Structure formats: C-alpha cells, structure tokens
Amino acid sequence: MKTSAALDRISPSPTLAITTKVQELKRAGIDVIGLGAGEPDFDTPDFVKDAAIEAIRRGQTKYTNVDGTPELKDAIVAKFKRDNSLDYSPAQISVNVGGKHTLFNALVATVEAGDEVIVPAPYWVSYPDVVQFAGGTPVVVAAGPEQGYKLTPAMLEAAITPRTKWLILNSPSNPTGAAYTAAELKALGEVLERHPHVWIFADDMYEHIVYDDFRFTTIAEVCPALYERTLTVNGCSKAYAMTGWRIGFAGGAPWLIKAMAKLQSQSTSNPCSIAQAAATAALNGDQSFLAERNAAFKTRRDLVVAMLNDTPGITCPTPEGAFYVYPEVSGLIGKTTPGGKRIDTDSDFVGYLLEDARVAAVQGVAFGLSPAMRISYATSENILREACTRIQQACAALK
Numbered sequence: 301m302k303t304s305a306a307l308d309r310i311s312p313s314p315t316l317a318i319t320t321k322v323q324e325l326k327r328a329g330i331d332v333i334g335l336g337a338g339e340p341d342f343d344t345p346d347f348v349k350d351a352a353i354e355a356i357r358r359g360q361t362k363y364t365n366v367d368g369t370p371e372l373k374d375a376i377v378a379k380f381k382r383d384n385s386l387d388y389s390p391a392q393i394s395v396n397v398g399g400k401h402t403l404f405n406a407l408v409a410t411v412e413a414g415d416e417v418i419v420p421a422p423y424w425v426s427y428p429d430v431v432q433f434a435g436g437t438p439v440v441v442a443a444g445p446e447q448g449y450k451l452t453p454a455m456l457e458a459a460i461t462p463r464t465k466w467l468i469l470n471s472p473s474n475p476t477g478a479a480y481t482a483a484e485l486k487a488l489g490e491v492l493e494r495h496p497h498v499w500i501f502a503d504d505m506y507e508h509i510v511y512d513d514f515r516f517t518t519i520a521e522v523c524p525a526l527y528e529r530t531l532t533v534n535g536c537s538k539a540y541a542m543t544g545w546r547i548g549f550a551g552g553a554p555w556l557i558k559a560m561a562k563l564q565s566q567s568t569s570n571p572c573s574i575a576q577a578a579a580t581a582a583l584n585g586d587q588s589f590l591a592e593r594n595a596a597f598k599t600r601r602d603l604v605v606a607m608l609n610d611t612p613g614i615t616c617p618t619p620e621g622a623f624y625v626y627p628e629v630s631g632l633i634g635k636t637t638p639g640g641k642r643i644d645t646d647s648d649f650v651g652y653l654l655e656d657a658r659v660a661a662v663q664g665v666a667f668g669l670s671p672a673m674r675i676s677y678a679t680s681e682n683i684l685r686e687a688c689t690r691i692q693q694a695c696a697a698l699k
C-alpha cells in the first residue's frame with residue numbers, strides 16, 4: 301500500500317524533529333543544550349493540577365460534548381470578554397485537542413483545491429503544511445527584520461487574490477516574538493475590509509506572554525467590522541504551561557464552529573475530559589502568576605538578545621512577546637568551520653552549532669525566512685548564559 305496524496309503533501313514537524321534529536325544525544329551521554337523546544341520550562345500551576353485530580357475523583361472521566369463541556373465553553377466566553385472585549389456565545393466556541401488541532405479543523409473544514417491561504421513568513425511551521433494537507437496553496441509573504449517581522453498593509457493588499465480564503469495572523473509570533481500593535485492591526489484591517497471574501501485566522505496563542513508594557517490586542521477587537529469573519533484562536537498550552545494537556549480553542553461564526561465540530565466528531569471526538577476540567581480552572585482562576593512568569597521570561601529575553609548581539613555576524617531584534625528570538629545570521633554565511641566545512645545556509649550553521657558547540661537551535665529555513673535561526677529562551681538563565689557563550693565561541697572560531 302502507498303501513502304495518500306494528502307499525506308505526501310506534508311513533512312514531519314522540523315521543530316519536533318530537533319527536540320527528538322536532542323533527547324537522543326542526551327540519552328547517549330552528550331552534553332547538549334536544547335533551545336529548540338516550543339514550550340515553557342515552568343510547570344502547570346498547582347491549582348490547575350488539583351482541578352484535574354478533582355475531576356478524576358468526581359468521575360469526569362467519560363465522553364463529553366464533542367467540542368467542549370458547557371463549563372469550559374462558559375470559561376472561554378468569559379475569557380474572551382475579560383481579555384479581548386469580544387462577545388461570543390457558547391455556540392460560537394470550539395474546544396479542540398491543542399491549538400494545532402484548532403488550525404487543522406478550521407482549514408480542513410473550509411479549504412478546497414485551488415484556495416489560497418496567506419501565510420506571513422517567518423511562520424509557525426504547521427501553517428503551510430496544514431494548508432497543503434487541506435488541499436490549498438500557502439501564499440507565503442516574507443516579512444523580514446527590516447519591518448520588524450510584521451506584514452504591512454501594502455504587502456497584504458498585494459497578496460490578496462480572488463482565490464484567497466484565509467489570512468493567518470499570529471501575534472505574538474512563533475518564531476520571531478514580534479507582536480502587532482492595535483494601530484498596525486487596524487491598518488491591516490482596513491485592507492481586509494475591502495476584501496470581504498477573506499477570512500482571518502487570528503492565532504493569539506502567546507497573548508499573555510508580552511513584555512515592556514506592550515498591550516496585546518486581537519484583530520476582531522480592534523476591527524469590529526471583521527468580527528463576523530475572524531476565527532479568534534487561543535489555548536492553554538503556552539500561558540498556562542499546559543502543552544501536554546492538549547487544549548486549544550476558538551471563537552467565531554456559528555456555522556464555522558459547527559463545521560469544525562462535525563470534523564472533530566469523526567476524528568478525535570472530545571478533547572480529554574480531565575484536561576477540559578483543568579483548562580476550565582486555568583481560565584477561571586487567579587491569573588496573577590502570568591505576570592510573575594513574564595518577569596522571568598523578560599530577564600531571559602534581555603540576556604539572550606544582549607549576548608547574541610555581542611556576537612559578530614549575528615543581529616538579534618528585541619521581540620515584544622512569546623519566548624523566542626529570531627536572530628539574523630547573514631554575517632556568518634560564507635565562513636568556514638574549524639573542520640573545513642563552508643557555511644552556505646542557516647541549516648549549515650545550525651548543524652555546526654549542534655555538532656561543535658552542542659547547542660540545538662532551529663534553522664530559519666523551517667520558518668520560511670533565511671538566513672536566521674530560532675532560539676527558545678524558555679529555560680534557566682544559567683543554561684542560556686552557557687548556551688550563548690558556546691554560540692559566541694563557535695562563531696569566533698569561524699574563518
């Protein structure tokens with residue numbers, strides 16, 4: 301038997317591949333520092349774990365509604381109101397098995413052969429692959445460091461065609477940490493208002509991880525005219541350090557939410573009942589730990605940005621949010637390693653870092669904008685200092 305054409309259109313996640321490689325090296329006793337993973341090093345808060353244990357004891361261990369328990373949908377309705385001033389009814393809420401599943405459901409439920417989906421680059425690795433799996437065509441629009449890694453209204457206007465079905469907007473961004481201000485979203489919104497056939501997939505997964513008094517806003521909030529055709533996407537994975545629990549969710553048009561539930565009813569059925577109880581507690585609970593964790597993330601961001609900018613050949617913009625930096629490495633292309641290998645691409649550079657410096661980052665080409673790399677700083681300051689020192693030494697050794 302041969303694999304399907306839909307499967308053959310996608311590749312395994314390159315970020316998960318790096319994480320697996322680091323685990324293998326560590327098991328082989330090699331001292332490697334992994335800066336590839338896209339998850340917080342913090343633990344799930346105790347009050348969230350307690351709610352899950354309580355749910356097990358109470359017997360919330362059976363099937364639930366396909367796309368979320370009434371309690372979790374109510375908590376999500378309240379979250380959208382509290383954090384985003386968005387009014388959704390429970391019928392406008394979909395709960396899925398992680399944010400990646402939300403993306404999968406939304407695109408597979410709506411995209412047809414020939415449809416285009418605008419994906420600004422650098423992008424989260426799953427966007428183009430899920431578009432392709434669904435049969436659509438990703439229209440990648442490169443937004444480099446010179447424009448703060450953000451799409452401009454002119455670039456958006458130029459990318460829209462009669463076949464455009466969705467625009468994917470991710471703020472703060474994985475992999476760059478760049479986040480759109482309300483004014484920037486408004487300017488993009490003015491373009492979108494002129495093209496009523498384009499829907500907006502607003503991926504706000506890193507909403508709560510922002511620094512330096514940056515005020516997070518989402519496009520349906522800033523541009524009420526786009527509310528009807530925006531799917532506002534969020535989840536528990538990053539802010540609540542719940543990557544393993546697998547809860548993502550979205551608010552949007554009732555017909556779309558229903559379509560996503562139909563697909564989910566024939567694939568995963570409901571997300572884990574216990575994880576849903578935990579997510580309900582996370583969203584309804586005291587949110588003050590978020591600020592404490594952000595303070596730690598900010599110290600780490602500042603450390604990494606400063607040490608990388610002290611490295612000849614690397615230029616590292618200061619991101620507004622998330623827990624990634626996306627330094628540009630064009631100054632290192634064309635150099636030669638001590639072992640005599642030429643660095644022609646960011647993959648060559650990241651391979652050299654792993655082999656010689658024992659630091660794992662992810663090559664920019666995986667995110668659609670080169671030459672660069674993604675570094676996750678969701679680890680301790682000591683480890684980050686050691687990793688950046690190794691990177692500095694590896695770069696100094698290049699000829």
Ligand SMILES: Cc1ncc(COP(=O)(O)O)c(C=O)c1O
Pocket residue numbers: 338397398399400401424470473474503505535536537543546547548
């Ligand atoms: C931008 C973005 N959106 C969505 C997700 C999905 O998160 P999960 O499926 O773990 O909930 C991720 C995870 O890396 C992400 O970086």
